[in-house]
Amino acid sequence: MPHSLLKNKKGIIFGALDDKSIAWKVARLVKEEGGDIILTNAPVALRMGEINKLGEELNSPILPADATKVSELEDLIQKALDHFNGKLDFVLHSIGMSLNVRKKRHYTNQNHDWTHKGWDISALSFHKLLQVLYNKDALNQWGSIVALTYIAAQRTFPNYNDMADNKAYLESIARSFGYFFGKNKKVRVNTISQSPTRTTAGQGVEGLENFLNFSEKTSPLGNASAFECAQYVVSLFSDFTRKVTMQNLFHDGGFSTTGVSREIIENF
Numbered sequence: 001m002p003h004s005l006l007k008n009k010k011g012i013i014f015g016a017l018d019d020k021s022i023a024w025k026v027a028r029l030v031k032e033e034g035g036d037i038i039l040t041n042a043p044v045a046l047r048m049g050e051i052n053k054l055g056e057e058l059n060s061p062i063l064p065a066d067a068t069k070v071s072e073l074e075d076l077i078q079k080a081l082d083h084f085n086g087k088l089d090f091v092l093h094s095i096g097m098s099l100n101v102r103k104k105r106h107y108t109n110q111n112h113d114w115t116h117k118g119w120d121i122s123a124l125s126f127h128k129l130l131q132v133l134y135n136k137d138a139l140n141q142w143g144s145i146v147a148l149t150y151i152a153a154q155r156t157f158p159n160y161n162d163m164a165d166n167k168a169y170l171e172s173i174a175r176s177f178g179y180f181f182g183k184n185k186k187v188r189v190n191t192i193s194q195s196p197t198r199t200t201a202g203q204g205v206e207g208l209e210n211f212l213n214f215s216e217k218t219s220p221l222g223n224a225s226a227f228e229c230a231q232y233v234v235s236l237f238s239d240f241t242r243k244v245t246m247q248n249l250f251h252d253g254g255f256s257t258t259g260v261s262r263e264i265i266e267n268f
């Protein structure tokens, strides 16, 4: 049942690719909660066409932007400000891609051009986005910016490959830029560390199905679904979390603080 948590709030959602995407679920829920959105993704993702269905369903404009290109981000943010005829209240960065993962290059034998590209897309794009939002003064006071991350930034998960390093960098940007956004704009910046989830990006990780089961059996509350992640994102966009900033927030059913569970031990 909707609660109008985001009534009169306006924002941009990056990263809805298909109906499995976490950003797809966030977009739907934001609308349900009374928010108004612009959808964006890389031009190549727009050409795939799936996102048009979401745009039609939600009656939301879809604007292309490659998040690694500052000029495209500037264009996007300006168009969003013009479209809404005012500043934004929330932004979701739900972007990730590793060529080493995709092309099955082992962590110990990376193609560093691919590493660089993956880092630009998955991590540095967050700094580029924040910098454009900051310099354009694009957010209202008490606005909220969220990016999605994974616990491989803190602990080793060998199959996560170079995405682990990208996520560590991403989380650090949220803290570093979060300071300036808090101090000078009264805007919060956080990352949500989500359970493994069956999506296009998630499926690139080798052994995902076994890992999903391991994670499910380790977490006292079970894995968090993409829809539950959307609910958490909405709470961070709402006025109920105004003083939460510069945090990496685990949304993982308790996985991050569980050493081992009974179910896992019994498997041995």
Ligand code: NAI
Pocket (backbone or CB within 6 Å): 014, 015, 016, 017, 018, 020, 021, 022, 023, 041, 042, 045, 065, 066, 067, 068, 093, 094, 095, 096, 097, 121, 148, 149, 150, 193, 194, 195, 196, 197, 198, 199, 200, 201, 202, 203
């Ligand atoms: P997804 O594949 O649906 O979303 C990734 C998005 O990144 C796609 O929409 C893709 O088009 C976009 N993208 C790639 N390159 C881009 C570029 N140059 N410019 C703009 N957008 C670009 O997968 P998912 O799982 O919804 O991923 C969303 C976020 O959640 C990512 O940051 C991912 O690392 C994170 N995450 C995912 C988990 C999982 O198990 N699926 C677990 C924890 C975090």
